[in-house]
Amino acid sequence: MPRITSVEVVDVRFPTSLTSDGSDAMNKDGDHSAAYVILHTDDPGLAGHGFTFTIGRGNDLCAAAAAQRGEPLVGRDVDALCADLGGIYRELQSDSQLRWLGPDKGVIHLALAAVMNAVWDLAARRAGVPLWRLLAEMSPEQLVDAADLRYLADVLTPEQAVALLAGQEGGRKQRIEQLEASGYPCYTTSAGWLGYSDAKLRRLCEEAVASGYKHVKLKVGANLADDIRRCGIAREVIGADGNLMIDANQVWEVPQAIEWVRALARFEPLWIEEPTSPDDILGHAAIRKAVAPIGVATGEHGMNRVLFKQLFQAGAIDYCQLDAARLGSVNEVLAVYLLAAKFGVPVCPHAGGVGLCELVQHLAVFDYVAVSGSLDRRVTEYVDHLHEHFVEPCVVRNGAYVLPTAPGYSAEMHRESLATYIYPDGTYWASRALVEPVP
Amino acid sequence: MPRITSVEVVDVRFPTSLTSDGSDAMNKDGDHSAAYVILHTDDPGLAGHGFTFTIGRGNDLCAAAAAQRGEPLVGRDVDALCADLGGIYRELQSDSQLRWLGPDKGVIHLALAAVMNAVWDLAARRAGVPLWRLLAEMSPEQLVDAADLRYLADVLTPEQAVALLAGQEGGRKQRIEQLEASGYPCYTTSAGWLGYSDAKLRRLCEEAVASGYKHVKLKVGANLADDIRRCGIAREVIGADGNLMIDANQVWEVPQAIEWVRALARFEPLWIEEPTSPDDILGHAAIRKAVAPIGVATGEHGMNRVLFKQLFQAGAIDYCQLDAARLGSVNEVLAVYLLAAKFGVPVCPHAGGVGLCELVQHLAVFDYVAVSGSLDRRVTEYVDHLHEHFVEPCVVRNGAYVLPTAPGYSAEMHRESLATYIYPDGTYWASRALVEPVP
Incomplete structure (x- = not known):
């Protein structure tokens, strides 16, 4: 019965702006970045990994928000968590003080994505299957319970969603x-x-x-x-x-x-x-x-x-x-x-x-x-x-x-990638800072 | 010719959840809070104050974002800033890396509000008038230049906006x-x-x-x-x-x-x-x-x-x-x-x-x-x-x-209010932490 022992969050940034990879009419100089979450457990062979994606500045805000979002996970029993993936999502999402900063949008929502992506990764690892198979083996009722259907009832009720999935x-x-x-x-x-x-x-x-x-x-x-x-x-x-x-x-x-x-x-x-x-x-x-x-x-x-x-x-x-x-x-x-x-x-x-x-x-x-x-x-x-x-x-x-x-x-x-590209202290950014001002 | 010398940002929270002030069906225990921005200038009698409003947790995220949003203001000439309130808004808003975290929503937008509210406060103080009068004395063209009309052209062009204001x-x-x-x-x-x-x-x-x-x-x-x-x-x-x-x-x-x-x-x-x-x-x-x-x-x-x-x-x-x-x-x-x-x-x-x-x-x-x-x-x-x-x-x-x-x-x-309610180190929160865990 493994438990989550800590939530590690890192701000990792890749210097993609140097080569214009990812450049477009709105985003000319993005540094592709991740606010990256690791859910450590007391089983050394088991951890959950997840992230949200940003393009540089502000990735630190997502990381700080993910640390807050993830706090309630510490101490949780992994199997109980994995058995109620809808419940833990609703619990984290419904923090009413953080909700005020959205709701369901911007930094706090990106942070929720990072944390819950790590929870889903953990669940699939615990089950020993790739995520797509974990989902493909869930029943229509289990999938609908996990899905966030709030504010959708005018076009899709849980019953309709179950019927749709059952049909396939x-x-x-x-x-x-x-x-x-x-x-x-x-x-x-x-x-x-x-x-x-x-x-x-x-x-x-x-x-x-x-x-x-x-x-x-x-x-x-x-x-x-x-x-x-x-x-x-x-x-x-x-x-x-x-x-x-x-x-x-x-x-x-x-x-x-x-x-x-x-x-x-x-x-x-x-x-x-x-x-x-x-x-x-x-x-x-x-x-x-x-x-x-x-x-x-x-x-x-x-x-x-x-x-x-x-x-x-x-x-x-x-x-x-x-x-x-x-x-x-x-x-x-x-x-x-x-x-x-x-x-x-x-x-x-x-x-x-x-x-x-x-x-x-x-x-x-x-x-x-x-x-x-x-x-x-x-x-x-x-x-x-x-x-x-x-x-x-x-x-x-x-x-x-x-x-x-x-x-x-x-x-x-x-x-090693994290150690190199963690911002601003990873080896890449630290050595770049020696020769030029880091953005 | 005063200049902005620093952007001070503080996280201030009032313990309104203790008395259910502000309670409603979604937000049962909000602590009314502000990510509060002070634009200091080298004129000791002149500063700009602004804030965004939150209900507690996550106010620190808004404050951190406001500090980033406000950075480009340091060193600016106050009169030049006040003469182009549309220009400085567009400059701060268009940071494409921060924009990715919205656009125009959530924590980064709340932070933009806090910083630009302080800029408008500064502009009205510099003009020696309340904000409503500063606005009421601007020409239709000045108001439309200050207004953020991006993405509105299908219903309101700048020319139509000028005509609307000119009519009043x-x-x-x-x-x-x-x-x-x-x-x-x-x-x-x-x-x-x-x-x-x-x-x-x-x-x-x-x-x-x-x-x-x-x-x-x-x-x-x-x-x-x-x-x-x-x-x-x-x-x-x-x-x-x-x-x-x-x-x-x-x-x-x-x-x-x-x-x-x-x-x-x-x-x-x-x-x-x-x-x-x-x-x-x-x-x-x-x-x-x-x-x-x-x-x-x-x-x-x-x-x-x-x-x-x-x-x-x-x-x-x-x-x-x-x-x-x-x-x-x-x-x-x-x-x-x-x-x-x-x-x-x-x-x-x-x-x-x-x-x-x-x-x-x-x-x-x-x-x-x-x-x-x-x-x-x-x-x-x-x-x-x-x-x-x-x-x-x-x-x-x-x-x-x-x-x-x-x-x-x-x-x-x-x-004195800031000194008392700054979170978590103000005198109120520090003394409360002595008797109970602070949220």
Whole structure:
């Protein structure tokens, strides 16, 4: 009967701004970072690892918030915790004083994600299975009890959610076998960061096609002439049958988004991602209507399930890009998958950053196996960087995630990576501070 | 030419949970708190004071975030800063790494509010006028430049905003004189906290009527039988002509809100406040349709201008209750007042907590003088506690705020109050820690 003995939280930052990896029209110089949580137990072979993702400054705020969020876990019996993953989520989430700082958004919610991601990792390790399988072996009732359905009753009651999951129960085994054979389809964003030169863009697009990808995504929105030229290069390389996605990272007003996307329509993008404020449900609905048949995608900044409920209600998006480290962990992710299935909107999770690919591969597999039962129009993001810091990095082959087999949520980072990149005292940052002012 | 020499940030908490002041169905034990910012200058007689409001735990996170947000202000020339209040807001707000933690919501946005509230206080002090007058003497073009209109262009362009303000310019002087004579109407929430007994509720309602209030607000949502009994008491005391408002503090699902409010309809509430998640625009629209003619009010947890834009677009609310310490200071408050005027929705600012009354009195006066030009269906919240900690506390007479005359935003707290209630080292908390564990 192991117990949680301590909650360790570290602020780890990778200096990605040096190479423009991850650069886009809104975020020119992000240092991909994690507020990283380790739940230690009195069993030396058992710990839970989780994190939320940020792009640098303020990661310390998320770490401090995660330390507060995680405090009630100390001393808990691991098996009791794992037997009631809905209960512990509700307990941590409902701290009314911290709730005031959201509710369910911003730093305190990112911190809840970090802590509860570690709890889910711990639960899967304790069960000796990868997270996707832990979920795929839960009953509809258990899944619905774990899901955060608060404020969703006008569109999805717990009873309706159970019925939806029960309807897919029969095919779970067969779909698992299918994915074990073929993997879960993904697309690459590594080609199209805004800070890359045309030559680098062309080379990376060519490499993506050669690696088996059918989708390529470009960052747009800083300069229309550049966007036209870059979309032209990408379309030329991927050919008429390839899928081109474009991503504006929230830089536009609603009318401007419509105008700009229409100017890029001749390159036939599959979707325009984050055309405006992530909070603007009605704005996305207006853009979608105006730029059809180009799809509208958003979600990496989708703050919580209430926002997604309304995006679906308003018919605002064609693709839901939920984020595993921004939503309140698996508990809230479950709710969004259930809503998406009810409304028939495909979920194509956001990934990239640091560690997000490692997390979302589990979620996408679970969705296919137990929730939507469909791969139609579904493709999960993949970005090829920072995987070397993970003990069990995700594996992509022929444009598809290979199903993880190690127990847990694939969230554990190497101790050496932490020692190097902990901010500001890790060896990398400390030595950099000797030659230049650290940001 | 004074310069800002340092940004001091303190975490100050008042032990209001001991007396159930401020208790409601969601927040049973809040300790009203402020992440409090002082902009020191090299002129010993000049400083800017501002804060955001929280209810206890996590106030340290807001304080830490405010320290980061405020850093770029150190060394700035005060007059240059005050001459471009839109520019400094945009500069602080657009830090892309911190933006990732929102955008424009949660801890980083509360911290932006704290810092920019202090900047506005400084600007009004430097001009030697109360904040409402500083605003009322700005031209339409200056006000629109200061306002945060990003992501609003689909409903309000800067040109439209200038035209709206220009249309009210002629009557400014006369409306100021009118308010100087009569004050700005307010209502009291002090009577109806959920933790109060029936006898205390009755006595406080009687006192409110005797003091000249025409509106009384009760907290509801924990227990329907209790709510029916308490609404009965309040309606009996205030009579058929008095206005009764009810406030559920977000505890209901949408269908439950409709059912519960209908069960209280016989007490003819003027509005139901915060019936469900503050993020649920479409939910509020559905509730409003179902419970009419009872009005729907929300806004104290309204995270940013994009949310308010949609509340207006969707016809979701009858009363807009913006919060001076949750929105990104005067810059974003201006945007919401402009939107509200465009859509014809009255703004009745949220107040209470600690210091919110001091702030919103300025905003309400400015709205009447320069934006809406109307008092129709407008009444500002007033809660009678914690005013003793302010150097220039708000004054309410005959159910109306008396116009402040001292320079600034009325945000300055007494040094002795800070010394007593700074958390956890102030004399109050330190001595309490000697006899019991401090929360």
